Amino acid sequence: xxPQLGTTFYDVxxxxxxxxxxxxxxxxxxxxxRRLQALLFLRQFEYALLRQPKPGFQLLSRGQEAVAxxxxxxxxxxDPLLCSGRSIGVALARGVPAGGMLAELIGKDGGPNRxxxxxxxxxxxxxxxxxxxxxxxxxxxxxAGVALAQQQLGTGAVTCCIFGDGAxxxxxxxxxLNVAALWQLPLLLVCDNNGYAVSTSVRDGLxxxxxxxxxxxxxxxxxxxxxxxxxxxxxxxxxxxxxxxSGKGPRFLDLQCVRLGPHSTLTREERPPAEVQAFDAxxxxxxxxxxxxxxxxxxxxxxxxxxxxxxxxxxxxxxxAELASWPDxxxxxxxx
Amino acid sequence: MSRLFFREALCRAMAEEMxxxxxxILMGQDIAAHGGSxxxxxxxxxxxxxxxxxxxxxxxxxxVGLAAGAAAAGLRPLAFITYLDFLMLGLxxxxxxxxxxxxxxxxxxxxPMVVKATAGAKGQGPTHAQSIEPWLxxxxxxxxxxxxxxxxxxxxxxTALRAPGPVVFIDHKRLFPLGGVVPxxxxxxxxxxxxxxxxxxxxxxxxxxxxSVVALEAAGALSKAGIEADVIDLRSLWPIDWDTLSASAxxxxxxxxxxxxxxxxxVGAELAFGLQERVPGLRVARLGARRAPVSASPVLEAxxxxxxxxxxxxxxxxxxxxxx
Numbered sequence: 125x126x127p128q129l130g131t132t133f134y135d136v137x138x139x140x141x142x143x144x145x146x147x148x149x150x151x152x153x154x155x156x157x158r159r160l161q162a163l164l165f166l167r168q169f170e171y172a173l174l175r176q177p178k179p180g181f182q183l184l185s186r187g188q189e190a191v192a193x194x195x196x197x198x199x200x201x202x203d204p205l206l207c208s209g210r211s212i213g214v215a216l217a218r219g220v221p222a223g224g225m226l227a228e229l230i231g232k233d234g235g236p237n238r239x240x241x242x243x244x245x246x247x248x249x250x251x252x253x254x255x256x257x258x259x260x261x262x263x264x265x266x267x268a269g270v271a272l273a274q275q276q277l278g279t280g281a282v283t284c285c286i287f288g289d290g291a292x293x294x295x296x297x298x299x300x301l302n303v304a305a306l307w308q309l310p311l312l313l314v315c316d317n318n319g320y321a322v323s324t325s326v327r328d329g330l331x332x333x334x335x336x337x338x339x340x341x342x343x344x345x346x347x348x349x350x351x352x353x354x355x356x357x358x359x360x361x362x363x364x365x366x367x368x369x370s371g372k373g374p375r376f377l378d379l380q381c382v383r384l385g386p387h388s389t390l391t392r393e394e395r396p397p398a399e400v401q402a403f404d405a406x407x408x409x410x411x412x413x414x415x416x417x418x419x420x421x422x423x424x425x426x427x428x429x430x431x432x433x434x435x436x437x438x439x440x441x442x443x444x445a446e447l448a449s450w451p452d453x454x455x456x457x458x459x460x
Numbered sequence: 461m462s463r464l465f466f467r468e469a470l471c472r473a474m475a476e477e478m479x480x481x482x483x484x485i486l487m488g489q490d491i492a493a494h495g496g497s498x499x500x501x502x503x504x505x506x507x508x509x510x511x512x513x514x515x516x517x518x519x520x521x522x523x524v525g526l527a528a529g530a531a532a533a534g535l536r537p538l539a540f541i542t543y544l545d546f547l548m549l550g551l552x553x554x555x556x557x558x559x560x561x562x563x564x565x566x567x568x569x570x571x572p573m574v575v576k577a578t579a580g581a582k583g584q585g586p587t588h589a590q591s592i593e594p595w596l597x598x599x600x601x602x603x604x605x606x607x608x609x610x611x612x613x614x615x616x617x618x619t620a621l622r623a624p625g626p627v628v629f630i631d632h633k634r635l636f637p638l639g640g641v642v643p644x645x646x647x648x649x650x651x652x653x654x655x656x657x658x659x660x661x662x663x664x665x666x667x668x669x670x671x672s673v674v675a676l677e678a679a680g681a682l683s684k685a686g687i688e689a690d691v692i693d694l695r696s697l698w699p700i701d702w703d704t705l706s707a708s709a710x711x712x713x714x715x716x717x718x719x720x721x722x723x724x725x726x727v728g729a730e731l732a733f734g735l736q737e738r739v740p741g742l743r744v745a746r747l748g749a750r751r752a753p754v755s756a757s758p759v760l761e762a763x764x765x766x767x768x769x770x771x772x773x774x775x776x777x778x779x780x781x782x783x784x
Contacts, residue, residue, distance in 0.1 A: 204533065238566040245564045255565065259556050265525020266557050272526055273533035276485065276511060281534075296552075299522035306517070384783070459563045460600050 136236045136248070140221040141437035141442055145309075146197035148362065153421050159354050160416055161430050162193045163409045166213045168438045169222055173212070175442075176230055179389055182243055185213030187334040187384035190408035191286070191316045192217040194357025195378075198365050199284060204254035206263045209244035210316065211256035214286060222437065223444025234448030238455065254283075260321075261287060261294035262429055264313070268300045271311040272277050273376075281369045284312040290321030292335045301376075305342040306348040308373035312364050313339075315376070317351065318383040323394035343445035350377030352408040382406045462644060467500040467636040469610035471474055473617035474501065474538065476646060478508050481536060484621055487514045488540025488576075489505035489521055497542045498578065498636045522549030524575060528558040528626070531573035536621060544630060549576070551595075557615050558626040560600030573627070574620045578595040579606075580632040580720060581765050585756030591721030591749075593668070597698045597730065603651055604697040608672035610640030612695055614768075615649030623651070630697075632670040652699035656708065658686030663714040663775050666705065666731060668694040671718050671766065678771035689775060697727060702738060706733065709739045714773050716745045720765055721746035731750045744776040749769060 143162045146154055166189040173179050183193060192213035199205060199218075207214040228235025228246050235241070236248040244258030254270060256348060258264035267285035275282045291297055292315065304311045315335050319326050332338055336346035345367075349360040357379055364375035364455055384394040384404040393400065404410075416422035463577055464472065478484045486501065492515040495502035505513040516523045520541060527539035541547045547554070558571035582588040596604045605620060606629060607613045611633065620627040656678050657672065667675040672693040679689040690708045694701070709715045715735055717728030728746030736742050750764045 134679075236566075237564060237568070240566055241564045244562075245567045247569060249568055255569065257557065262552055262556055265522040265553050266529035266532070268522060269526040269529020269531070269537070270533040273530040273535045276530070277534055296521055296525070299517075299519040300525070302517060302519065302525065303522050303723075307514075365577060460565045 129148045134233070135337045136198065136221055136224040138221060138337055140223040141440050142219055142221040143216050145219050146193060146358070148198050148200070151358065156355070156416060156421060159193055159197065159358070160412050160422070161434060163189045163354060163412055164219060164310060164434050165215050165222070165437065166192060167409050168434050169216055169226070169441070170212060172438045172442050173226060173229060174389070180230060180242070182229065182389045183210040183387065184385055184389070185210060187382040187403060187407060188316055188318055189213050190354040190357055190412070191314070191351045191379045192383055193287065194354045195284065195314055195361050198361040199252060199282070201252040202279070203252060203282045203284060204274070205252055205284045205286070206254050206267045206270065207256050208260065208263065208288050208291070208316065209256055209258045210288065211243055211246055215246050215248070215256070218253045220246070220248050220253060222441035226441050226445035227448040230445060231408065231450070232445060232448040234444060239451050240455070261291035261296040262289065263287065263349065264296045264300040268303055268309055268311060271304070272307065272310040274310055275307070280311050280369065282312055282365050284314060286316050289315055289317040289319065289326050290329070290334060292338055293329055297338065301339060301342045301344060304374040305344050310368050312361070312368055313374065313376045314361070315378045317378050317380045318388070319380070320383060320395060322387045322391060335378045344374050344376050346376035346378065346435045348378040348380060351381035352406045352411055354408060354412055361423060381408065414456040461641045462693065463639050464558065464642045465611050465636065466598070466610045466613050466638050466640065467498050469614040469640065469642050470500045470617055470631070471502060472642065473505065473621070475480040475488070475507065475613045476506060477618055477621040478512060481621070483534065483536045484538065485512045485514065485530070485535055486538050487516050487526060489516055489518060489542055491515060491540055493660055496540070498633070500636065501578065520546050520549035521552065525553035525557070525575040527575065528553045528571050530742070531571040532569050536572050538574045538576060538621065541575060544577040544579040544586045544592060545590045547575065547577050554626065555599050559599050562625055563601065570624055571626050572624055574628070574629055576629045578633055579630050580634055581754045581761050582633040583756060583758060583761065589754035590733040591719065593630060593697050593721060594730065595725050597727065599627060601625060602698065603627040605632065605651065605695065606697055607695050608635060608669050608693050609736070611642050612655070613650060614642045615647050616695065619648045619651060622648070622754070630669060634670045638673070649695070652696045652701050654695055654701035654704040655686055655693045656690060656704060657693050658689065658691040660690045660712070662687050662689060662712055663716060663739060663779055664690040664692060664708040664712045665695060665718060665771065665775060666692045666714045667718040668697060668727065669720070671720050674766065674768050675718050675771055677768040680774065681772045682775055687775065687781070700731065700734065702734065705735055706738045709735055709742050713741065713742050714778050716747065716771070716778050718766055718771055719748045722751065745776060747774045
C-alpha cells in the first residue's frame with residue numbers, strides 16, 4: 125500500500141480582495157499609502173473575524189501589524205516565509221486573499237488549505253507563505269531546512285522565519301542559530317517581540333537583557349527595531365535581506381511591538397491594566413496614520429476613502445467566507 | 461547476487477540513490493569523513509562531497525528540522541539519528557511538522573524525508589538501547605520500516621529515498637555486522653510487504669528487525685521438538701501487510717508476536733488485535749522486553765530482552781504444550 129497521494133489543491137481565487145502588496149522600493153508617497161492601507165486592512169479583517177458567529181481559537185495580530193506589513197514589504201514572492209501561530213496579519217500581508225483566509229480560519233473549504241489548517245498552520249506557497257506552525261519555536265528548525273534547500277538548489281531566495289519572544293527560551297532557537305551560522309544559511313530570523321508569552325513577560329521568562337543577545341555568541345548580526353513603526357521595520361528588513369541575498373549569511377531582527385489584546389480569543393487578560401492601557405500610544409496603525417497626516421500625505425478625505433475601500437473589501441471577504449461550503453467530512457482522512 | 465554486510469547494503473543503497481537523484485542529501489553526526497557511527501556511510505563523503513554528506517552538530521532537533529524543511533522545499537534529505545533513543549529530541553519536527561504537512565497543506569507541501577535511526581540493545585545501557593517503534597506507528601502520516609536482512613535494508617532504503625512522505629527507517633546495532641545476499645541488479649522493495657522467512661504449520665511467529673533473526677533461531681529449536689513455525693519478518697511496521705499475516709495465521713491458528721521493545725501498547729498489541737479481527741478464532745500471545753529500562757550490564761540486559769529460549773517457550777505455551 126503506497127501512502128495516499130495528494131488531492132488537487134483548492135485554487136483560491138486571486139481575484140478576491142487582498143492586501144495591495146507593499147513593494148520593495150524607496151518608500152515614496154504611494155508606497156506609504158499602500159503600507160497604511162495594509163495596516164488598516166489587517167486591523168479591519170480581524171474585527172470581521174470577531175464578528176463571525178463562531179470565531180474560534182484565534183491569536184490576533186492587533187498591535188503587531190507593522191511587523192507583518194514591514195517584513196512582507198521586503199520579501200519577494202519566491203522568498204519562503206514561515207511564521208508562528210500568530211499568523212493572521214502575516215498571511216494577509218503576504219497576499220493571501222482575505223475571503224479565503226477568513227474561510228480557512230473558521231474551517232471552511234474555501235481556504236487555501238481547505239479549512240484543514242486554520243490559523244496555526246495556514247500555508248499558501250504560491251504567494252510565498254510557506255506556512256505557519258502552531259508549536260512555539262517549532263518552525264525555526266524547519267526554516268533552517270528550507271533555507272538549506274535554497275542554498276543547495278541555488279535559488280537565491282532568502283528564507284524568513286517570524287517567531288515570538290516566547291520562542292527565545294526554547295532550545296530550537298539556539299540549535300537553529302548554531303547551524304545557520306555554521307553553514308551561513310540564507311535565513312532571516314525575525315522575533316515578533318510583543319513582550320509577553322501569554323502572561324509571562326520577557327523580563328520574567330528570558331535571562332538575556334534583550335533577545336538580540338541570543339544571536340551574539342553565534343556571530344550573527346542582529347538589531348533591535350521599533351516594531352510599531354512600519355517604515356523602520358521595512359528599512360531594517362530590507363537591509364538584512366539584501367545582506368543575506370548577497371551571501372553574507374543569516375541575520376537576526378528583534379522587532380519590538382505590542383499586543384493590544386489578550387493572547388488569544390479564549391485567554392484571560394493577565395497583564396497589568398495600566399500597562400495594557402499605555403499600549404494604545406504604540407498602536408502602529410494610529411502612529412502611521414498620524415505620521416502621514418503630519419507629513420501632509422494624508423487628509424480626512426483620503427483617509428475616509430481608504431477606510432471605505434477597505435470596508436468594502438472586508439465585506440466582500442465576509443461574503444466569500446459565508447458562501448464557502450463546509451468541507452466534506454470524508455476529507456478528514458485525505459492526504460495523510 | 462552478492463554477499464554484503466548489512467552496513468554495506470545500506471551504503472550501496474545510499475550511493476545509488478544519490479547518483480540517481482541529485483536532491484538526495486545526507487545529514488547526521490559523524491557521517492562525513494568518519495564514515496558513519498556504524499561505518500555505513502564509508503566512502504560517500506569522498507564520493508559526493510561536503511555539500512551532500514553533511515556532518516551535523518550533536519543537535520537532533522535541528523537535524524530532523526533541517527531534514528523536514530529541506531524536504532518541504534525540494535530536497536530529499538536522509539537524517540541519521542545515532543541511537544533511536546535520541547529521536548525523542550527530534551520528534552517535534554518529525555511528528556508535528558513532517559508527518560502532518562501533506563494533510564494540513566491540503567497536498568500543496570510534502571516532506572519526502574527519511575530519518576534513519578538505530579535501535580536495539582547491545583551493552584550501551586538505558587538511553588542507547590531502546591526500541592520505540594510503536595511510538596512512531598501511532599503517528600498518522602509516518603511510514604515506519606525496520607528490515608532485518610542486508611537485502612531488505614538495501615531495497616527498503618532505496619524505496620524510502622523515493623517515498624512521497626516522511627519515512628522512519630529503523631536499523632539495529634546487532635544487524636550491521638551480519639552478512640546477507642543483495643541483488644546485483646538495482647531493486648526496490650515496496651512498503652507494506654512482510655517476508656515469510658520460514659514455513660511451518662503449527663504457529664506463526666511475527667517479528668521485525670533483529671528479533672526476526674532471534675525468532676528464526678527459536679523456530680529452529682522448536683523444530684527439533686516437533687513444532688514447526690512460520691516466521692514472518694514484518695519489514696514494514698506501517699503500513700502493515702495484513703494479507704501475509706492473515707494467510708499465515710489462518711493456516712496455523714496461532715500467532716506469537718515478538719519484539720525487543722516494551723509489550724505495553726507495543727507492536728504485538730496492535731498486530732494481535734488487528735489480526736484477531738481478520739482471522740476468527742486465532743489464538744495470540746506476545747513477548748517483548750520486561751518492564752524495565754535496559755541495563756548496560758550484559759547479565760541484566762540479557763534478562764530484559766527476549767531471546768530464542770523465551771520465544772520458544774512462549775510458542776509452546778501458546779500451543780498448550782508447556783515450556784521446555
